Structure formats: C-alpha cells, structure tokens
Amino acid sequence: MISFAEAFELVLSHPLALGTEQIPLEDCGGRILAGEVYSDRDLPPFDRATMDGIALAYAAFREGQRDFPIRGEARAGTPLQCLNDPATCMEVMTGAMVPEGADTVVRYEDLEIREGVAWIKAPVNRGQNIHPRGSDSGAGKLLLSPGQAIGPAEMAVLASVGKSVAEVFALPRTSLFSTGDELVPVDASPLPHQIRRSNIYALQSALGELRIHPNVGHLPDHPEKIQCTLATALDQPGVVLLSGGVSMGKYDYLPGLFAELGVENIFHRVAQRPGKPFWFGINRHSGCLVFSFPGNPVSTFLNYHLYFKAWLWNCWGLELKKHQVLLPETEENTTPLTQFRLGEVREDQGKLVFSAVPMNSSGDFLSLSRAHGFACLEPRETPYLAGESVPFHYYKSLLS
C-alpha cells in the first residue's frame, strides 16, 4: 500500500495530452480558457452617457448660466454629434455617445424643460454622469488569462470583445461505470436486498460541472459481461471512471479483469481513509487511464475530487487552487492512514474555519450534502492543535 502523497504524484505523472480547441462562445460557459483575451477597443469605446438628460459644456454652467436652449438629441445607437454652441445643450439618452463639445450630463430629474429650454435646478459637477472612453480598459489590454474558468462574467467579457469563438482546454473522452448486482436503477422499486444506484449520478453531475459528458453504463458482477463492455471503453484514448468492485470480495472482479484487458496497474490501495481500495492504471496501447474508485459512496466521491480534478488540471499544465482551513479544536491522527474529515467551512474574521460534519461510515452519502469538502489530516504522532491550518479539498462552493 502506498501513501496518499505517492498516489497523488503517480496520478499526476500520467497526464494525457489533451490540447486545446476553439469552440463557439455559446458553448464556453463552465469551460477553462486556454488563450489570452485582449480588448479589441477601448472599453467603453466612447464617452457614454450614464443618465437620461441633457449634455452641456461645463464651462458655461461654471460661468453662471442655468438656462440652456435644447439643440437636438443624441440617442443610443446613433453616431457622434457635435454641440456647436456651448451656450446650448443637447438631450442625451443613457448609452448614447456624449456629443463633441459637451463634457457633462445633467439628469432630467435635475431639470425643468419649458418651451425648448432646459433650466438647471441642482448643483452640477464637471464630467458627471459620463462613463469615460477607455476608463475600464484601453484597447489591447489583457482581460482574461489561460486557466480562468469561464463563468457568466467571463462570458460577458468574451462577448464584448467580439470573441464569437474562444480557445479552451479540450476535455478527455470519458466513460463512467457503476458495478454491483445489488444496484438497481433509480426508478426501480428496490427489493429489501437491493439499493438504488447513486454514485453514478454524483459523478455524472460532478463531471457535468466541468462540461464532461461521459458515456454511462452499469456492470453486473459477471466477469464475461464486464470484460465485454470494458474492452471497448478501454480501447480508446481517454479516461474510464468506475465505482465499486475493487476491494477484497469474491465478486470484486475488476482488478483481475483490468490485467486481462491489458491495463497496467500503477497502484492499488492507498493509505487513506476513506477511499483506501482505489485502483489506478493505464492501457499504454490505447492511452486510456483507469480511475477505479472504491464503491462506498463517500469513497468514490472523495477520490474523484481528490485525484481526478487535480489530474485533469495537470493535463492542461495548470494547478488546482489549494485551500487551507483552521481546525477549531484539537484533532488526532495517530493511524498510519491519511484521514479526510468531512466538514463545513465558515469565515471568521477573514479566516476559513473548519467545522466537522458527522459521517456514519463511508457509506453515509447523506452526510456529503451537509458539508463543503474534506480536511486532510496526515498521520502524525503529535496532536493537531486548535487553530492549526490543514489542507481542505472543496467540492462545494462557499456560495452554495
């Protein structure tokens, strides 16, 4: 059995060359940006009125003028106009180009308009209610960098600089299998000895967050059937993720079958809890990696988040963000296993503080929905003290 640190390094040392791809903007949400994105023009691209009202030359107001005859109108979406006479004004709508010759916008609420003349009835500051050209970014400035996740805000940035197509990191072809004769489909009425398949939904949804849409299947505890189904999946470059069937049981066929199917074992069993019987290997002929997770729901879930995501980021030449949390009370791990403790994280005076969520064995998948992630306690003879900082692996965002 190898240590968690060794297992982690071995997983990272087997990357796939995934490369990048150009995809349409509408498909970019949730993907990871691979190229740099620059502004193609000043942002905003012109002096933009931020209120509906009138545009005027501030110098005239400063000299005491309060009544401004209205000479025309600037609407959003119309070309630049010119305020030729600084003793006059022009009506201007939010989003319009502020006319040349004007440098200040006064809101309708601060005016009275009578017979084509705007009377100003409130104090005015030079440049008010204008979003100046280039004040957010100049043309040619770097706006987004490789490795940034494309969320709703980044979608807006890409759109505003004309990226109808963006370069993102490519995703691996992925297959996902559950195993075990006790498992029945979700819509079945389980008999007393049966349970519904849940791991596959957890993993499918976790992969979905990365926009990976795996081929999904279920393997019965039947060697020929497993072999037949897995042979096709293993014969292509990509990844195969499995849940269950890798421990010591008489019907845990997977490790033996992987060998028969030409998958080389990189390691089996890691000194960690939960998630110990994790099996990892590679089919060197096809370039297919196998992450075979122990079936207990918490073990499958933890190992996916610990190993698979870090592996994927590493394939892209990136490193997943690391987090640390403070332990609220003394903890011990004098076992020889790296222990992952399920818990919530809350912010206290700018620090992230861990709070354990009780877990009733690694079969207790209900506890997962009550927590944010796992704190990592390495084996140690001395206790972990209250206030000590330890690594934390999020699977849930602080916002959700």
Ligand SMILES: Nc1nc2c(c(=O)[nH]1)N[C@H]1C(S)=C(S)[C@@H](COP(=O)(O)OP(=O)(O)OC[C@H]3O[C@@H](n4cnc5c(N)ncnc54)[C@H](O)[C@@H]3O)O[C@H]1N2
């Ligand atoms: N003699 C030993 N027995 C076991 C050991 C050991 O070291 N020696 N390790 C234990 C640990 S730790 C784990 S974890 C499990 C892992 O076993 P398997 O990977 O073979 O998983 P299964 O036996 O197939 O399933 C375990 C458990 O999880 C449930 N399960 C499996 N798949 C799903 C699914 N898709 N949805 C919901 N639940 C699932 C399954 O019904 C079992 O209850 O081995 C221990 N045994």
Ligand code: MOO
């Ligand atoms: O290590 Mo197993 O993964 O606890 O149930």
